[in-house]
Amino acid sequence: MPRMTNLDMDVLRSFAAVVDLGGLSQAGRQLGRSQSAVSLQMKRLETQVGERLFLRSGRSLDLSETGEQLLSYARRILALNDEALADLRGAPVEGRLRFGTQQDFTDSWLPSALARFAERHPAVRLQISVGKGTSYLKALERGRFDLVLALGLGNRPTAEPLGHLPLVWIGRKDFVWRDGEPLPLVTFEGWCRFRRRALTLLDEAGIPWRIVLTSPSLAGLWAAASAGLGVTMRTAEGLPSGLAVLNDALGLPPLGGVDVALHSQLGPQSPAAAAFAALVRESLPAHLQGLQGYQAI
Numbered sequence: 001m002p003r004m005t006n007l008d009m010d011v012l013r014s015f016a017a018v019v020d021l022g023g024l025s026q027a028g029r030q031l032g033r034s035q036s037a038v039s040l041q042m043k044r045l046e047t048q049v050g051e052r053l054f055l056r057s058g059r060s061l062d063l064s065e066t067g068e069q070l071l072s073y074a075r076r077i078l079a080l081n082d083e084a085l086a087d088l089r090g091a092p093v094e095g096r097l098r099f100g101t102q103q104d105f106t107d108s109w110l111p112s113a114l115a116r117f118a119e120r121h122p123a124v125r126l127q128i129s130v131g132k133g134t135s136y137l138k139a140l141e142r143g144r145f146d147l148v149l150a151l152g153l154g155n156r157p158t159a160e161p162l163g164h165l166p167l168v169w170i171g172r173k174d175f176v177w178r179d180g181e182p183l184p185l186v187t188f189e190g191w192c193r194f195r196r197r198a199l200t201l202l203d204e205a206g207i208p209w210r211i212v213l214t215s216p217s218l219a220g221l222w223a224a225a226s227a228g229l230g231v232t233m234r235t236a237e238g239l240p241s242g243l244a245v246l247n248d249a250l251g252l253p254p255l256g257g258v259d260v261a262l263h264s265q266l267g268p269q270s271p272a273a274a275a276f277a278a279l280v281r282e283s284l285p286a287h288l289q290g291l292q293g294y295q296a297i
Helices: 009-021 024-031 035-049 065-088 109-120 133-141 193-204 218-226 271-289
Strands: 054-057 060-063 095-102 124-131 147-151 159-166 168-172 183-188 209-215 232-234 243-245 257-264
Touching: 009 024, 009 035, 009 065, 024 035, 035 065, 060 065, 065 159, 065 271, 095 133, 095 271, 109 124, 109 271, 124 133, 124 271, 133 147, 133 257, 147 271, 159 271, 168 218, 183 193, 183 218, 183 232, 193 232, 209 218, 218 232, 218 243, 257 271
Parallel strands: 095 124, 095 147, 183 209
Antiparallel strands: 054 060, 147 257, 159 257, 168 232, 168 243
């Protein structure tokens, strides 16, 4: 059995700081080290991993594919380390947590997660907002949120991918699409990434469609689909009873899938944000795995 290498926690913290702050010198100033000392730490980390972590092009310092993978592990390791020390030392986690999430999770995973967090950390003041992922990520960049849980935006530097879900066609179990009629659709109002993808695929397949209802809320989509007005395109997360995945039944084009990612502000996290991020990593991936039965055919 090969001997395992132990990653240095201090070096991992420097690695995360280099990425979050955009450079060796910036990380060094925050960590109280010289740029050369931080550079030596990064070389040591590359030696431990056995792969290059950075792609150097001129003055820019971008992560390699291995570096991106390590960053995700590093954040989880550091958050768990900090949470463990706080618990063992009996230091309560305090402060404010500003968390934004998409509507998909509010009737399924979110309530139990919030209850568990409030039980573990009763001194934290929770500020929970439910809305659209794209607008919430812009608010995160402006410092209005500590954490945001979003669908389909896992390629941003703030993202930590936690899972993947199939996008599916959803409607009432007994929904009838009459021959010769355009496919009736219920969608979010305004710009929607999922609607844009669905309409493009329908056009490519030569399937006529018409939008019969738009809604600002996911509850509105579920209500319209439950009334039999049309079908919608979404993940099966939080799927109400009475609705079903209709990919096979209607013979519609496959929609592919979507990443689920937790986004955090670049730079050091507050103890409250780190604790909640650790809980999300602990509970959400298993929840998402339970939805993999809804395959996009």
